[in-house]
Each structure stands twice: as structure tokens, then as C-alpha cells.
Amino acid sequence: MLAFIPFNNWYIMDLEMSNLSESIKGVFNLLSWLGMTKREEEGRPFFGDVSKRAVTLVLLTSLILMNVVKSLFLYLIPKIYLEDAIIAVLPGIIGLLVALVYILVLERLLHEQAISHKERDQV
Known part of the structure; x- marks a missing residue:
């Protein structure tokens, strides 16, 4: 069964509903390769201590x-x-x-x- 599942304003095309968790892991893996992760920010803010x-x-x-x-x-x-x-x-x-x-x-x-x-x- 082909389904389009909404996920954080993204639509994941999945062949079966049981593979949803694997599809979500795949999307997160793809995003981590692009450098988009949900880690806490490190470093200093831009113009942090400046008036x-x-x-x-x-x-x-x-x-x-x-x-x-x-x-x-x-x-x-x-x-x-x-x-x-x-x-x-x-x-x-x-x-x-x-x-x-x-x-x-x-x-x-x-x-x-x-x-x-x-x-x-x-x-």
C-alpha cells in the first residue's frame, strides 16, 4: 500500500505503514549528512556581547x-x-x-x- 505520511511539514512516501520508523530514520540520516541535526548549538553567538x-x-x-x-x-x-x-x-x-x-x-x-x-x- 502506498501512503504519504506527513512529518514536520515533509511528506514521506512509504510503501507500507510498518516501514514508517525506518523511513523516518532514513530521513534523519539524510539530514545529518547535510549537516542539519538537532544538536545543541555550540560556539558563541554572532555579535553576542556587543551593544x-x-x-x-x-x-x-x-x-x-x-x-x-x-x-x-x-x-x-x-x-x-x-x-x-x-x-x-x-x-x-x-x-x-x-x-x-x-x-x-x-x-x-x-x-x-x-x-x-x-x-x-x-x-
């Missing part, structure tokens, strides 16, 4: 940086090359990557600074 004002400032300056880098590359690349679709998206992609690196570096620096302030306050 909301600093986070807002970092994100706004990253947007400004992204637009500046994009504008700079649009200025430096000749207009004739920007007619090609692949070349036309490069300034935006490079700006996005620069902004992402900027956010990651500043987040790490702010997190280390917050930890050092905590340790200094405890002493």
Missing part, C-alpha cells in the same frame, strides 16, 4: 562601504565592458564580498574587546 548601537553602526557602515566599492568599480571599469552581463554584476558582487569581510572582521574585534572588558571588570 545594539555598535551592531547597528557596523551594519550601516558596511552598507556604505558596499555602495562605495560598487561605485568605485563602476567608475574604474570602462562602460563598454559593462555591456557584458557577467562583467556588469562584478562591481556589486565585489562590493558585497568586501562588506561581508568587513562585518566578519569587525564582529570578531568587537567580540574580543567585549571579552577583555568583561575580564577587566571581574578583576
Whole structure:
């Protein structure tokens, strides 16, 4: 008998109802191979001990940086090359990557600074 069994908004196609537990184990095994497991989160939270004002400032300056880098590359690349679709998206992609690196570096620096302030306050 062919059945579609709802499971956490997923539908498992099963040939027999007795194989339900094996199908569920198979889905969980597949998800664990993809890295999706129900383990508790490890590590530190992103922008964990940083104030909301600093986070807002970092994100706004990253947007400004992204637009500046994009504008700079649009200025430096000749207009004739920007007619090609692949070349036309490069300034935006490079700006996005620069902004992402900027956010990651500043987040790490702010997190280390917050930890050092905590340790200094405890002493």
C-alpha cells in the first residue's frame, strides 16, 4: 500500500505503514549528512556581547562601504565592458564580498574587546 505520511511539514512516501520508523530514520540520516541535526548549538553567538548601537553602526557602515566599492568599480571599469552581463554584476558582487569581510572582521574585534572588558571588570 502506498501512503504519504506527513512529518514536520515533509511528506514521506512509504510503501507500507510498518516501514514508517525506518523511513523516518532514513530521513534523519539524510539530514545529518547535510549537516542539519538537532544538536545543541555550540560556539558563541554572532555579535553576542556587543551593544545594539555598535551592531547597528557596523551594519550601516558596511552598507556604505558596499555602495562605495560598487561605485568605485563602476567608475574604474570602462562602460563598454559593462555591456557584458557577467562583467556588469562584478562591481556589486565585489562590493558585497568586501562588506561581508568587513562585518566578519569587525564582529570578531568587537567580540574580543567585549571579552577583555568583561575580564577587566571581574578583576
